Amino acid sequence: MTLDDTITREHDTVRTAALEVVGVSHFYGKRKALDNVSFIVEPGSFTVLLGLNGAGKSTLFSLITRLYATRSGTIRIFGFDVSRQSGEALRRLGVVFQPRTLDLELTIMQNLIYHAALHGIGPQEAKRRARAVLARAGLAERASERVRNLSGGYIRRVEIARAFLHRPELLLLDEATVGLDVKARADIIAQVRGLVASEGIGVLWTTHLIDEIAKTDSVVILHEGKIREKGLATEILARSSAPDMRTAFVKVTGADLYEGNGQ
Secondary structure, eight states: OOHHHHHHHHHHTSOOOSEEEEEEEEEETTEEEEEEEEEEEOTTOEEEEEOOTTSSHHHHHHHHTTSSOOOEEEEEETTEETTTSHHHHHTTEEEEOSSOOSOTTSBHHHHHHHHHHHTTOOHHHHHHHHHHHHHHTTOGGGTTSBGGGSOHHHHHHHHHHHHTTTOOSEEEEESTTTTOOHHHHHHHHHHHHHHHHHHOOEEEEEESOGGGOOTTSEEEEEETTEEEEEEEHHHHHHHHTOSSHHHHHHHHHOOOTTTTTOO
């Protein structure tokens, strides 16, 4: 057994947070985009990071995925520091970015096989895994289609399937339903919630859309770079004496949802 195997086993045998963000701040020049942000995503949970555009959600997403270096605070994925143990941390992470990232000229299967190769998965195993994740997503019959011919909703479903190809334990999705119609949005959310239920993965779902939150979700409200409230949706409603999450959001942030496009 190698040292890496020992480290991995020690971490995997202890139930740690899927994602732990501790005291994270971030600046763009003199502008503070994040201010002492701390929260936890538990394994097997669906956690919503809720905030208007410009709240700091994408900055935080970039720090978790190591697109930006963490200079203040700590981010851990299943106990592994993303700065000091990035290999161990990031191999447990699947990501769906807000911009579309599939190669439009390749087929669905080709996109997945290419992604698998980046994770060191051989061609035969890649095809086997790709067929499995596409079947789960209801896309098995479309594996040979070029991505260019897919609707926006189907492209997003492929991206989620691709993110799960290397069997991550934590899935991050940044505004995954932006630009989709009502049915496509519902399908995407159902697909991700299905992964939580069947695979026990942790999910961090960033959004500005109130209606994507279920009462059983954990919610982190981020506004102007600061955490304004966090906990189960039902707990936030109770603490704010609000009849619904839209009202609770306005109460804890003082923001106008309609001006801030948090429709």
